[in-house]
Amino acid sequence: MPVESGNSAAARQAxxxxxxxxxxxxxxxxxxxxRSGLQRDMLEGQSSDNLESFMRMEDSKLPLSLRSxxxxxxxxxxxxxxxxYIENLELRREIETLNDRLAPDGQTFEGADLAKGGLKTKAxxxxxxxxxxxxxxxxASTSKPSQGVDSPSxxxxxxxxxxxxxxxxxKRTKSxxxxxxxxxxxxxxxxxxxxxxxxxxxxxxxxxxxxxxxxVTRTQPVVLGTASADHSAMLWSIETGxxxxxxxxxxxxxxxxxxHPTEQMALTASGDQTAHIWRYMVQLPTPQPVxxxxxxxPCEDDVDFSDKDEADGEVEGPNDCPSVRVATTTLxxxxxxxxxxxxxxxxxxxVTASWDRAANLYDVETxxxxxxxxxxxxxxxHCCTHPTQRLxxxxxxxxxxxxxxxxxxxxxxxxxxxxxxxxxxxxxxxVGDNVVSGSDDRTVKVWDLKNMRSPIATIRTDSAVNxxxxxxxxxxxxxxxxxxxxxxxxxxxxxxxRLPRTNRQGHRRMVCCSAWCEDNASCNLxxxxxxxxxxxxxxxxxxxxxxx
Numbered sequence: 001m002p003v004e005s006g007n008s009a010a011a012r013q014a015x016x017x018x019x020x021x022x023x024x025x026x027x028x029x030x031x032x033x034x035r036s037g038l039q040r041d042m043l044e045g046q047s048s049d050n051l052e053s054f055m056r057m058e059d060s061k062l063p064l065s066l067r068s069x070x071x072x073x074x075x076x077x078x079x080x081x082x083x084x085y086i087e088n089l090e091l092r093r094e095i096e097t098l099n100d101r102l103a104p105d106g107q108t109f110e111g112a113d114l115a116k117g118g119l120k121t122k123a124x125x126x127x128x129x130x131x132x133x134x135x136x137x138x139x140a141s142t143s144k145p146s147q148g149v150d151s152p153s154x155x156x157x158x159x160x161x162x163x164x165x166x167x168x169x170x171k172r173t174k175s176x177x178x179x180x181x182x183x184x185x186x187x188x189x190x191x192x193x194x195x196x197x198x199x200x201x202x203x204x205x206x207x208x209x210x211x212x213x214x215x216v217t218r219t220q221p222v223v224l225g226t227a228s229a230d231h232s233a234m235l236w237s238i239e240t241g242x243x244x245x246x247x248x249x250x251x252x253x254x255x256x257x258x259x260h261p262t263e264q265m266a267l268t269a270s271g272d273q274t275a276h277i278w279r280y281m282v283q284l285p286t287p288q289p290v291x292x293x294x295x296x297x298p299c300e301d302d303v304d305f306s307d308k309d310e311a312d313g314e315v316e317g318p319n320d321c322p323s324v325r326v327a328t329t330t331l332x333x334x335x336x337x338x339x340x341x342x343x344x345x346x347x348x349x350x351v352t353a354s355w356d357r358a359a360n361l362y363d364v365e366t367x368x369x370x371x372x373x374x375x376x377x378x379x380x381x382h383c384c385t386h387p388t389q390r391l392x393x394x395x396x397x398x399x400x401x402x403x404x405x406x407x408x409x410x411x412x413x414x415x416x417x418x419x420x421x422x423x424x425x426x427x428x429x430x431v432g433d434n435v436v437s438g439s440d441d442r443t444v445k446v447w448d449l450k451n452m453r454s455p456i457a458t459i460r461t462d463s464a465v466n467x468x469x470x471x472x473x474x475x476x477x478x479x480x481x482x483x484x485x486x487x488x489x490x491x492x493x494x495x496x497x498r499l500p501r502t503n504r505q506g507h508r509r510m511v512c513c514s515a516w517c518e519d520n521a522s523c524n525l526x527x528x529x530x531x532x533x534x535x536x537x538x539x540x541x542x543x544x545x546x547x548x
Contacts (some may be wrong), residue, residue: 014036068402095207172246197540198497200505202241204534211528216517217259221284226534227254233268243321244282253533256340262349269341273334275352276327333369342385351392353383382426419445426467438465457493467513480511486527
């Protein structure tokens with residue numbers, strides 16, 4: 001058999017390399033031509049679409065200002081989707097290139113495989129960010145417009161368009177809470193707690209929009225208070241579920257409600273840039289037998305709700321409920337949405353947190369501003385006071401929360417806690433020397449006030465955490481989530497339970513807040529959410545701790 005010489009073999013290898021290089025150049029040039037042609041076609045289509053849209057808008061009967069706003073918003077949306085579409089095509093080409101390289105070895109990659117890898121973390125973080133932006137934009141849409149405050153994120157363009165049309169037809173449109181799918185995230189955790197330990201006892205229905213906050217009175221008679229985006233706050237009988245009183249003094253979304261430690265007074269914060277202090281007098285009705293709702297729901301957990309459930313309809317408010325329309329005291333120093341407010345120990349002073357990046361300390365008797373607490377870089381999300389000491393903690397979208405010490409009347413010190421990577425939605429005190437913080441980064445951290453450098457426990461979840469609460473006696477943390485779940489943990493980070501949620505009971509939308517009331521025999525835990533209802537739960541704490 002003839003054998004090639006060394007010169008002819010080298011020449012053949014050089015020829016093959018030149019051929020392969022030429023093929024690679026042709027493939028690269030073809031890809032670039034396809035990409036430029038695709039972009040050119042998209043731009044041509046975009047121009048024709050814009051022209052048609054402009055002609056349609058010329059024939060529209062909308063005012064000129066609204067038309068210009070719509071054109072600007074739609075153009076921004078179109079540009080963003082165009083960029084996403086081009087990025088998607090480039091990713092597909094990269095996958096095809098990898099498949100070509102790995103085909104000789106029998107290995108290939110699919111788009112789903114990449115999502116399970118490096119793209120999963122990015123997608124999860126984007127989902128959390130989008131969830132927070134939707135909540136922020138909705139709060140702004142239900143509040144009075146403010147001057148001199150940063151506007152919501154420009155990525156919430158769709159919600160802005162909804163609000164624009166809602167302003168044109170307020171009587172024929174429903175709340176956007178029913179059309180936002182981002183909150184319907186199914187939890188990956190499975191319940192291990194029996195229904196006998198955590199039972200749904202009663203539902204409190206009457207608000208016409210989502211409920212942001214709830215609280216339980218500290219004095220007799222013990223009632224439940226709720227703050228809603230429908231511009232009202234309600235007081236409820238815990239045993240019967242009947243509305244006892246409705247406060248209608250605010251002109252914007254009511255974002256927070258807290259009760260005076262010794263008197264029958266309530267403190268509410270609102271999107272109308274004010275906080276109100278108002279007195280109430282209620283008479284409790286005769287208690288009714290409690291129905292065991294757990295026996296009515298034999299379905300499995302995590303069953304999704306139909307989009308045609310009762311929560312999407314118009315809820316009729318209580319017709320025979322008395323109302324209060326005038327506040328005893330109005331606090332007006334903020335230049336933005338007042339997102340939360342709380343009483344300091346003793347009830348002689350209150351603190352408010354606002355989207356103007358400041359927290360204000362007021363004297364209740366004179367309504368005068370005592371201190372303006374500044375230092376946060378972005379909007380505040382929550383504030384809380386210590387039950388026995390003159391300490392205040394404020395949370396912010398700047399990923400930090402701050403501890404303000406007013407125990408010394410002459411000076412007040414500030415400590416900054418840095419440990420989260422996203423918006424701190426709430427930070428609350430325990431009876432001892434601990435602070436528990438929750439965040440949109442899907443973590444909850446437990447801090448020791450004596451050692452603030454790092455948390456003593458970290459709880460990792462699968463969904464953003466909203467306004468948390470800690471029980472007084474057993475220090476059980478109740479976590480309300482964006483994905484409609486409520487979970488219970490101890491202070492060391494051990495999960496104790498997940499409240500039952502099926503297609504007939506539990507929350508149907510994002511859970512905004514939780515509140516403990518351990519002294520109540522029937523309901524010792526409450527939760528509220530975007531489904532316009534508050535729920536009273538009975539948690540068998542001894543059995544819960546025994547299962548631990």
